[in-house]
Amino acid sequence: MNQVIELWQTTGIYQIQWPQLVMIVIGLVLLYLAIKKGFEPLLLVPIGFGGILANIPGVDIATGAGILHQFYVMGIETGIFPLLIFMGVGALTDFGPLLANPKTLLLGAAAQFGIFATLLGALLLTDIGLFDFSIQQAAAIGIIGGADGPTAIYVAGILAPEILGAIAVAAYSYMALVPLIQPPVMRLLTTKEERGIVMSQLREVSQLEKITFPLVLLILVALVVPSAAPLLGMFCFGNVMRECGVVNRLSDTAQTSLINIVTILLGLSVGSKLQAEEFLVAETLGILGLGIVAFTIGTGCGVLMAKLMNAVTREPINPLIGAAGVSAVPMAARVANRVGLETNPNNFLLMHAMGPNVAGVVGSAIAAGILIQFAGG
Amino acid sequence: MNQVIELWQTTGIYQIQWPQLVMIVIGLVLLYLAIKKGFEPLLLVPIGFGGILANIPGVDIATGAGILHQFYVMGIETGIFPLLIFMGVGALTDFGPLLANPKTLLLGAAAQFGIFATLLGALLLTDIGLFDFSIQQAAAIGIIGGADGPTAIYVAGILAPEILGAIAVAAYSYMALVPLIQPPVMRLLTTKEERGIVMSQLREVSQLEKITFPLVLLILVALVVPSAAPLLGMFCFGNVMRECGVVNRLSDTAQTSLINIVTILLGLSVGSKLQAEEFLVAETLGILGLGIVAFTIGTGCGVLMAKLMNAVTREPINPLIGAAGVSAVPMAARVANRVGLETNPNNFLLMHAMGPNVAGVVGSAIAAGILIQFAGG
Amino acid sequence: MNQVIELWQTTGIYQIQWPQLVMIVIGLVLLYLAIKKGFEPLLLVPIGFGGILANIPGVDIATGAGILHQFYVMGIETGIFPLLIFMGVGALTDFGPLLANPKTLLLGAAAQFGIFATLLGALLLTDIGLFDFSIQQAAAIGIIGGADGPTAIYVAGILAPEILGAIAVAAYSYMALVPLIQPPVMRLLTTKEERGIVMSQLREVSQLEKITFPLVLLILVALVVPSAAPLLGMFCFGNVMRECGVVNRLSDTAQTSLINIVTILLGLSVGSKLQAEEFLVAETLGILGLGIVAFTIGTGCGVLMAKLMNAVTREPINPLIGAAGVSAVPMAARVANRVGLETNPNNFLLMHAMGPNVAGVVGSAIAAGILIQFAGG
Amino acid sequence: MENLLYQGLQLTLLGMGTVFTFLLVLTFFTKGMSWIIVNLLPSGQPASVPLGATGDVDRQRLTAIIAAAVKQHKKSRLPHR
Amino acid sequence: MENLLYQGLQLTLLGMGTVFTFLLVLTFFTKGMSWIIVNLLPSGQPASVPLGATGDVDRQRLTAIIAAAVKQHKKSRLPHR
Amino acid sequence: MENLLYQGLQLTLLGMGTVFTFLLVLTFFTKGMSWIIVNLLPSGQPASVPLGATGDVDRQRLTAIIAAAVKQHKKSRLPHR
Numbered sequence A, B, C: 001m002n003q004v005i006e007l008w009q010t011t012g013i014y015q016i017q018w019p020q021l022v023m024i025v026i027g028l029v030l031l032y033l034a035i036k037k038g039f040e041p042l043l044l045v046p047i048g049f050g051g052i053l054a055n056i057p058g059v060d061i062a063t064g065a066g067i068l069h070q071f072y073v074m075g076i077e078t079g080i081f082p083l084l085i086f087m088g089v090g091a092l093t094d095f096g097p098l099l100a101n102p103k104t105l106l107l108g109a110a111a112q113f114g115i116f117a118t119l120l121g122a123l124l125l126t127d128i129g130l131f132d133f134s135i136q137q138a139a140a141i142g143i144i145g146g147a148d149g150p151t152a153i154y155v156a157g158i159l160a161p162e163i164l165g166a167i168a169v170a171a172y173s174y175m176a177l178v179p180l181i182q183p184p185v186m187r188l189l190t191t192k193e194e195r196g197i198v199m200s201q202l203r204e205v206s207q208l209e210k211i212t213f214p215l216v217l218l219i220l221v222a223l224v225v226p227s228a229a230p231l232l233g234m235f236c237f238g239n240v241m242r243e244c245g246v247v248n249r250l251s252d253t254a255q256t257s258l259i260n261i262v263t264i265l266l267g268l269s270v271g272s273k274l275q276a277e278e279f280l281v282a283e284t285l286g287i288l289g290l291g292i293v294a295f296t297i298g299t300g301c302g303v304l305m306a307k308l309m310n311a312v313t314r315e316p317i318n319p320l321i322g323a324a325g326v327s328a329v330p331m332a333a334r335v336a337n338r339v340g341l342e343t344n345p346n347n348f349l350l351m352h353a354m355g356p357n358v359a360g361v362v363g364s365a366i367a368a369g370i371l372i373q374f375a376g377g
Numbered sequence D, E, F: 001m002e003n004l005l006y007q008g009l010q011l012t013l014l015g016m017g018t019v020f021t022f023l024l025v026l027t028f029f030t031k032g033m034s035w036i037i038v039n040l041l042p043s044g045q046p047a048s049v050p051l052g053a054t055g056d057v058d059r060q061r062l063t064a065i066i067a068a069a070v071k072q073h074k075k076s077r078l079p080h081r
């Protein structure tokens, strides 16, 4: 009889608490959004599932010797998982469109203002007493505006691991929501004429340029922002493997089995940070709110920068591609293309938008380096 | 000259002891069975080879800083390898036949009695003074009857790592021997009429059911047997990846390169537990003997349960598919099919047997959870 | 203003020192050689790139918690990476040509004299006061003459990690330079008649021989040189997986995704040892000089051994294939073939040279075992 | 020792009880789930023209063969040394 | 708290300044690099007959299909248990 | 220092001695193994009709191409972000 009572006390029904139930439902909602609505499923399926596992009571999964906690310790605390993903992303990235029109790099710079505006917003909310974010937390929240998953996880893992779960969920969710978030901002800030601007066709880029560019980028990072070198170094390494043509079996593995394995482990690790006691706090709402501000401001700044460049330089730029500067590769570039087609059904902006799109990845990695360096103390 | 003597003393010929030689021969026999006789080669080739490496004298391979010992520490002590295999098995499992006939889940329940009968047997042998098994060891031996490799290794790694080698060898060997062990039991407990029962064709199952089922299973595990959640959580995660249709590149990797890499490392790790001093003990004979009892009883209980269900429910069940409830996927299902064909050459039971077959995996994972929870103290 | 000064002080331009700049240029040169000249690109691309990353000032990449240092600690200090590569190489190796003509094993023995001659050379340079190599360092330098990357890295990681970078760079560079280093030596030591010797066609080898050979090799290693068992054990394991025909999915993974993943991580780890303070020392020049001596002597001894065997045994051996005994698979075998074709355009030596070529791998692994055992103290 | 056997019996009862209860409950939940999906949700019905799906796979195959080929070519490079 | 906001403003200035400076400099270096490669190096010009490359890939595909097939076959073995 | 050189010579003798002995012994064992397999075991003889095996591989290829195609399709999804 004693044993039966003991058995009953080991069940989840006996042990579970409301917050855990709520988190399990949130995990199921993430799975629903990922599977049914196509929200960044490669990440949100493991994160959502990991979130459910992390809230099962009475067993070590996301804590102690539990497997998700072990993954977190070995891959996120060390930075290994996001950096390997970044290497894979580098191996998947074609810098061709950027090389054909290098000035679009500046669009990727402007869109990073979303990061810092959000950082300021988080500190303002702290100032008025609504939340109590530290400068590290504010910086980690800001990086959501980088619209780049591995960068956000890498920075949050270093600066504010206690809110990494909320940050990752916000980053991936808003990246998935880019088709809803960006178009209103883009339409608000542009005239119909501007949206109809036709850009001159991109020149073909030689293989030698493609091999040399990541090396030039790496050297510049080394000389100017060494703190961004882990992220951009792995990124450039992946890209050199891709373009050099002599290590295709490595590049291929970096793009497929390696990035897939790490994605599974990274997603589960992030899910382990969705434990009720850490996630179901007021700060999470603040983070989610600030995250959407970050995307909106980043989009706006990218568009405005394009308009400014149009005022200054000769060759016209369709300001819609400025919105792709937030990154969210390749979604934001597709959005720019789609909004452009609304105005002129023959004006395909996709390749033009890929330039600022990958520039946004570089830009937010630079911003991440600065934040780690100066907010890390 | 001194140096030559020293050299001679470093040779294996000088250092090797009889038990190590015996174990090397056992390793070769395992390789022979795996390669020539087809005994679960994916596991027994690495285990057998690892067993040989583990018994080479005078060098750290399965001890200290040796590579096999490192694999063991990083993958078995932590539980990571069996859980990743379980995830891959989940990604390889089709729950369709089970969903088309859910009551076959009960066959997977009955067959788990093999586990507990063996546990009792081990304690009885201790009681009569033949062996000296602790309750943890008895539980780990019992789980051989689960007829599921990763479950057995996961449980033994937690409850009784000192006999993990024998348990894994027994589990995989008997899974390979299922075509010899099961048919006599099946024939003994059934009449020819029963073996000839034709089952109604299985309905087609929708994708939505296949996606939802692992989530229902997971929630139930969380609420009822949280201690089984690491195993079944990873299993369901793999299955959701398989069925959801939006993360095929992850599911594909989980089924191929990831599970293959982990299988190699897991097999070598298990092999590291075949060191003479741990394996060449009387207990190993006891474990091998009890293991075959476990399989026999599990098979019998599955068959008898099917007969009981026939007495109670309307739709007829061929009792042969009850034997598939022990798991040993997919071997036991094939055996049920083959024995059925002996009686009626037109009666294909394979798909019907897949239901109890995968139910057996779930059943033994639940039993594993209970054993870890209550025998673990 | 203070902040701007602080920012300036974090830049690489402010922090970088001449040696680091030199190393970055050396990294770029390695990339150039790998990409443009085809110097062992699979290793030299990651090593060269890792070397650049390791010399970026003001950020932990190859030190502390940096990712390359973590890779080094987890994979080279433990020996895991080179051993897994060796397993993959085993899975990629066809012992057929060797089995068809087993006496070519002796050519693989003779060529290892390059290892020991170089060891003696390093000690002689120490004796005359030019350098200050310990016996461990001398042994690690000697193993460059093994012309086998993973063996060199494995031995250097155990005996002399402080010069691992230089050793790996030397080993892979000279392996790439084999087509330039070997032919003059080969021509010097042979007459035109000898180079024109036609060898009898190799018999076909059965699968059973191919499965049994790695086991025979393993048992002999266990009995004679246990200290070589980690290297040759993993090698034979890979080869058994390849040949046994029942674990093709494991063998395939060992040959592709697993070896590719480990190659990326190993290359970056080796690159982490190219830090200026460790690499830009006089010893590196000594190591590079001794390395080329090792290759030259190894080549010569292989050729001379073949000539000796011709004097003693009946069936003629073209002495050119003796040069393939240094390993450098498959480059050295191709070189033997090409030099042979210069003399007789119908005399294809490639398959005959593959025998000593893989024998050289075995030979240098044995030598590695002896060095670890007797120079390791 | 008596104690050990007694513990074993308890464990057996607990274990088999839990396994049966769990799988019985799972049976009901599974039936319920399937009933809801098949009867209440339109997307729950299995595709009436599974051939269409096959056709789709066929088209995928063609694309994939090319991709697989390119990928495979990338692999057939020098061995790792 | 005032202090925190001030820190944030400093960080914003530093950050956006660095990002813009970096990407501006990168723009110039990229343009310079491309100019050098396209104008000074013969190998820098994009292939005039990209069709040739495609043809090459086609040939590779054939080889690879066979290889992929053999490889795939090897995979379609027993599940891991 | 004399000592170090002497150690090196010892190591060379031991090392080359072991390498030669080992590979010599391996030569004999390999010859013995092959002799036993070829002469005493029926399965040791190389297949007389290797074409059959090739034909088998061909059949496998067809199956595998389809499988590879499906697999490849699964991979050609969105990039990981």
Ligand code: NA
Residues within 6 Å of the ligand: A145, A146, A147, A148, A325, A326, A327, A328, A360, A361, A362, A363, A364, A365
């Ligand atoms: Na960005």
Ligand code: NA
Residues within 6 Å of the ligand: B145, B146, B147, B148, B325, B326, B327, B328, B360, B361, B362, B363, B364, B365
């Ligand atoms: Na079972």
Ligand code: NA
Residues within 6 Å of the ligand: C145, C146, C147, C148, C325, C326, C327, C328, C360, C361, C362, C363, C364, C365
């Ligand atoms: Na060698």
